[in-house]
Amino acid sequence: MPMTTLTDDLPAIYGALSAAFGHQHWWPAKTAFETMVGAILAQNVSWTNAAQAVASLESAGMLDPGRLAAADAGDIARLIVSSRFYNQKAERIREFARVYVTEFQADPAVMAATGTEALRERLLSLPGLGKETVDTILLYACEKPVFVVDAYTRRVFTRYGLLPEKASYDRTQRLFADNLNPDAELFNDYHAQIVHLGKTVCRKSPLCDRCPIRVVHRSLRCAGAPE
Ligand code: SF4
Structure with a gap:
């Protein structure tokens, strides 16, 4: 043989x-930021539930880095109930959006231009973002070759x-x-x-x-x- x-x-x-x-x-999203938020919403839940939460944020005009960064966590949570663990995820999304705005100018190209290891470490340091979520963002939103x-x-x-x-x-x-x-x-x-x-x-x-x-x-x- x-x-x-x-x-x-x-x-x-x-x-x-x-x-x-x-x-x-993949990934089923219109923008890189939607992919990033979707990756957080998809933690420990089916994609169907996460997708409902993405759609709910979008229809409320909240799928926007600046608005999410400035929002009250309770207001985000109410929009993402379908994603389960919605209070935790609301805090995670808000903090992620804040970093995306302040450190990456809310620009996926700026984020993608950051070295893979440095970017991975920075995202892993954010609350509630583990390896699977971070690598999903790196691959599907930033087009980094990370499995x-x-x-x-x-x-x-x-x-x-x-x-x-x-x-x-x-x-x-x-x-x-x-x-x-x-x-x-x-x-x-x-x-x-x-x-x-x-x-x-x-x-x-x-x-x-x-x-x-x-x-x-x-x-x-x-x-x-x-x-
Ligand atoms: S990959 Fe899974 S489904 Fe496919 S042959 Fe192996 S055990 Fe069976």
């Missing part, structure tokens, strides 16, 4: 996913046999960062494909018989699927 390497396997897995599901066209890790990523690649059980965020991220070209376009759609797979096929009870990556080619198959 020919040997393969992760630098061959990870692109091959992406190829099989995108051939099956088509390009996912986003979520529960679906861990589940799929642990089952596949490419990650140990209970791999940390950093360990999981390194799997992709070390074995793929640092390409924001690729990282964008790869993460979206994994989420789609995790939601529809590699669920808690996996539907392996309909999985597009169960067998990618004769030396690349999922270790977790039944023979």
Whole structure:
């Protein structure tokens, strides 16, 4: 059996996913700032709930960095109830908006021009912004080649046999960062494909018989699927 390497396997897995599901066209937002706010609203909740909160902010004219930075947290909270944890998220969004206005001139190009590591550290220092949220902002709003890790990523690649059980965020991220070209376009759609797979096929009870990556080619198959 020919040997393969992760630098061959990870692109091959992406190829099989995108051939099956088509390009996912993420992130579903009209502006970079909407993406940033959406990333915070999507913490620990389905995208449907987060999207309702984004729409509610927009229809109230509040999807605006200056207005959010100056708003009363209670007023923001009332608009984002659908996103759950709305009081915490209101504080997080307001503080994020304040930093976005004061340090990045409310300009996504200014934010994107900041070095990736420095920007990541600054955003991680803000209240309630963890690695998944910050990396989502870096990739989807700033187009930085930073791979986003979520529960679906861990589940799929642990089952596949490419990650140990209970791999940390950093360990999981390194799997992709070390074995793929640092390409924001690729990282964008790869993460979206994994989420789609995790939601529809590699669920808690996996539907392996309909999985597009169960067998990618004769030396690349999922270790977790039944023979
Ligand atoms: S073959 Fe099964 S366990 Fe493996 S990735 Fe697909 S759905 Fe998940």
